[in-house]
Amino acid sequence: MTAETIIQSLASGLLMGLLYGLIAAGLALIFGLMDVVNFAHGEFLMIAMYATFFLFAFFAIDPLLAAPLVAAALFVFGAVVYLLVVRFAMRAKANAGMVQIFSTFGLAIVMRGLAQFFFTPDYRSVTNSWLGGKTVSIAGIYLPEPQLIGAMLSIAAFVALYFFINRTDFGRALEATREDAGAVALVGIDKNRVFALGWGLGAALVGLAGAIMAIFFYIYPDVGASFALIAYVTVALGGFGSVFGAFAGGIIVGLVEATTALILPPSLKSVGIYAVYLLVVFIRPRGLFGSM
Amino acid sequence: MDTHFAQRRRRDLIVAACLAVIAALVPLFVKDVYVQNIMVLTLMYAALSQSWNILSGYCGQISLGHALYFGLGAYTTALLFTKFGVLPWFGMLAGGAISAVIAMALGYPCFRLRGHYFVIATIVIAEIALVLIQNWDWAGAALGIDIPVRGDSWLKFQFTRSKLPYFYFALALACIAWFVTWWLEDSKWGYWWRAVKDNPDAAESLGVVVFNSKMGAAAVSAFLVAVGGSFYAQFVSYIDPESVMGFQFSLLMALPAVLGGIGTLWGPVLGAVILIPLTELTRSFIGGSGRGVDLIVYGALIVAISLALPRGLVSVFSMLTGRKEAAR
Numbered sequence: 107m108t109a110e111t112i113i114q115s116l117a118s119g120l121l122m123g124l125l126y127g128l129i130a131a132g133l134a135l136i137f138g139l140m141d142v143v144n145f146a147h148g149e150f151l152m153i154a155m156y157a158t159f160f161l162f163a164f165f166a167i168d169p170l171l172a173a174p175l176v177a178a179a180l181f182v183f184g185a186v187v188y189l190l191v192v193r194f195a196m197r198a199k200a201n202a203g204m205v206q207i208f209s210t211f212g213l214a215i216v217m218r219g220l221a222q223f224f225f226t227p228d229y230r231s232v233t234n235s236w237l238g239g240k241t242v243s244i245a246g247i248y249l250p251e252p253q254l255i256g257a258m259l260s261i262a263a264f265v266a267l268y269f270f271i272n273r274t275d276f277g278r279a280l281e282a283t284r285e286d287a288g289a290v291a292l293v294g295i296d297k298n299r300v301f302a303l304g305w306g307l308g309a310a311l312v313g314l315a316g317a318i319m320a321i322f323f324y325i326y327p328d329v330g331a332s333f334a335l336i337a338y339v340t341v342a343l344g345g346f347g348s349v350f351g352a353f354a355g356g357i358i359v360g361l362v363e364a365t366t367a368l369i370l371p372p373s374l375k376s377v378g379i380y381a382v383y384l385l386v387v388f389i390r391p392r393g394l395f396g397s398m
Numbered sequence: 399m400d401t402h403f404a405q406r407r408r409r410d411l412i413v414a415a416c417l418a419v420i421a422a423l424v425p426l427f428v429k430d431v432y433v434q435n436i437m438v439l440t441l442m443y444a445a446l447s448q449s450w451n452i453l454s455g456y457c458g459q460i461s462l463g464h465a466l467y468f469g470l471g472a473y474t475t476a477l478l479f480t481k482f483g484v485l486p487w488f489g490m491l492a493g494g495a496i497s498a499v500i501a502m503a504l505g506y507p508c509f510r511l512r513g514h515y516f517v518i519a520t521i522v523i524a525e526i527a528l529v530l531i532q533n534w535d536w537a538g539a540a541l542g543i544d545i546p547v548r549g550d551s552w553l554k555f556q557f558t559r560s561k562l563p564y565f566y567f568a569l570a571l572a573c574i575a576w577f578v579t580w581w582l583e584d585s586k587w588g589y590w591w592r593a594v595k596d597n598p599d600a601a602e603s604l605g606v607v608v609f610n611s612k613m614g615a616a617a618v619s620a621f622l623v624a625v626g627g628s629f630y631a632q633f634v635s636y637i638d639p640e641s642v643m644g645f646q647f648s649l650l651m652a653l654p655a656v657l658g659g660i661g662t663l664w665g666p667v668l669g670a671v672i673l674i675p676l677t678e679l680t681r682s683f684i685g686g687s688g689r690g691v692d693l694i695v696y697g698a699l700i701v702a703i704s705l706a707l708p709r710g711l712v713s714v715f716s717m718l719t720g721r722k723e724a725a726r
Contacts, residue, residue: 137514143514191701191705194705195704195705198705198708199708200708200709201656201660201661201708201709201710202708203460203513204460204656204660204704204708205704205705205708207460207517208653208656208657208700208704209700209701209704209705211649211700212697212698212699212700212701212702212704213697213701214697215693215694215696215697215700216693216694216697216698216701217697218690218693218697219690219691219692219693219694219695219696219697220690220694221690222689222690222693223689223690223691223694226689227690327690331645335521335522335525335645338518338521339518339522342514342515342518346513346514346515371533373529373532373533374529374533376525376529377526377529377530380522380523380525380526381526383518383519383522384507384519384522384523387511387515387519388507388510391510391511391512391515392515393515
């Protein structure tokens with residue numbers, strides 16, 4: 107193992123990690139806003155990947171151009187899911203935690219079933235997109251272009267999210283609702299509207315990630331499951347309640363995954379991520395930047 | 399109040415005994431193998447969910463990684479039998495004991511975690527175990543273990559001609575899991591667990607050793623689930639890592655209790671009796687097309703029940719009996 111291979115795989119790990127961060131950002135945002143873990147998050151990603159695929163297959167829209175469209179579509183989808191399902195789950199008078207877990211989990215199963223029904227279980231892929239299969243060489247290190255663009259998009263998204271949360275009225279409303287959902291009603295903020303927009307925003311972020319993922323990953327009804335667990339670990343590692351913890355968590359997960367792949371056989375690569383999660387929470391039960 | 403509770407417990411025991419006798423008589427009238435198969439699975443899930451309910455329902459430590467203990471039970475029994483010729487009965491006890499010890503060893507660091515951090519830790523630990531077994535060549539790696547048929551007897555716990563012995567064992571297991579829950583409900587452990595679930599800090603200040611309570615619940619829960627896993631290995635006579643230790647399985651085990659009524663005595667039984675036949679029937683009648691309609695129905699059902707009845711299906715029963723008592 108030369109220094110070059112180590113740097114090479116750490117660099118790809120970093121890019122992948124930034125993408126994991128982008129996938130997890132929506133989950134972290136929704137959790138931070140209302141203490142709900144969306145167990146259908148992986149299926150949101152799956153829908154976004156299919157949307158990108160069909161825009162490419164039917165209208166020849168490249169995934170890069172499709173990304174904003176997919177994000178917008180997912181925004182609407184996320185808000186609708188909140189209004190139709192999650193809103194009622196939050197009203198549960200007993201076992202609120204279980205109701206949230208299993209209503210969103212049931213939704214995930216429905217979405218997988220619908221994907222199988224309409225799109226068949228076949229594996230699909232976006233072929234001959236602008237970035238697909240291309241690499242750039244920077245100082246002797248080869249970086250795959252889709253991941254590179256995805257990583258830059260992730261950084262841009264987190265920067266935008268930072269300004270959005272801290273500098274806009276809606277961002278402040280989001281923070282205020284998070285602090286005390288009862289009190290904001292007194293100053294005329296509609297809690298349901300804020301939550302619906304929060305779900306929309308969270309879904310839009312995963313939509314962005316899905317558009318990029320579609321360039322270099324196979325698309326099939328169960329594709330979300332493998333990334334959902336990574337997203338949960340990413341958010342928990344960073345600490346629930348901290349959106350930027352998800353950014354740090356993503357980078358750590360990406361680097362650990364790359365390092366594990368260097369040391370252990372590829373079939374064991376996910377063990378590294380899980381072990382690091384356990385190690386972190388055993389030492390710090392609130393994750394790295396968790397607030398509560 | 400106390401006498402009311404004692405009355406209710408006596409009534410529960412009588413109802414359970416009657417139900418068990420009725421269930422035991424059903425195979426005399428139902429000879430169809432397909433239906434018998436569904437009955438075996440229903441009883442098995444009732445037992446598993448009842449056991450899961452002890453840790454997650456009564457004690458409030460939501461585990462979505464119980465597939466680990468199910469898999470440990472299945473693998474211990476299968477490996478001891480195929481590699482060393484140890485009878486499944488011993489494998490069953492060994493698997494249960496190993497699982498209980500591992501549950502406590504894992505509980506030691508994990509029970510410091512709260513809420514979602516705990517839930518994700520249970521998922522992640524089961525995933526690690528799954529990946530390790532998938533890479534363990536001696537245990538058949540990803541291909542799993544084919545359990546050879548070496549007879550048709552209770553001694554070897556293998557039956558090739560009839561499903562009935564499996565049915566009666568599953569019934570016994572469901573009864574044992576129910577009875578253990580019934581018995582613990584009114585023991586000091588049962589009170590501790592409910593206190594830990596409602597408010598661990600208040601419980602601690604009142605002298606409940608929260609940590610030990612959780613450890614006890616984890617050990618009992620893991621032991622019973624592992625016995626279920628041993629049974630499953632013998633019943634299907636072929637196991638592979640994904641089918642006994644996959645994440646889906648952890649959720650399937652939790653579902654009957656959640657939909658029936660989490661943290662209640664009858665919830666898991668009621669949930670299993672309704673959910674498992676429904677799952678199997680939708681799978682065979684509309685799932686055959688392979689187009690996911692069964693998943694859509696199944697998922698929609700989960701969403702609907704969890705939203706409409708957050709206390710589970712048992713709340714419908716208690717509502718009905720409550721009204722009856724008020725009318726009197």
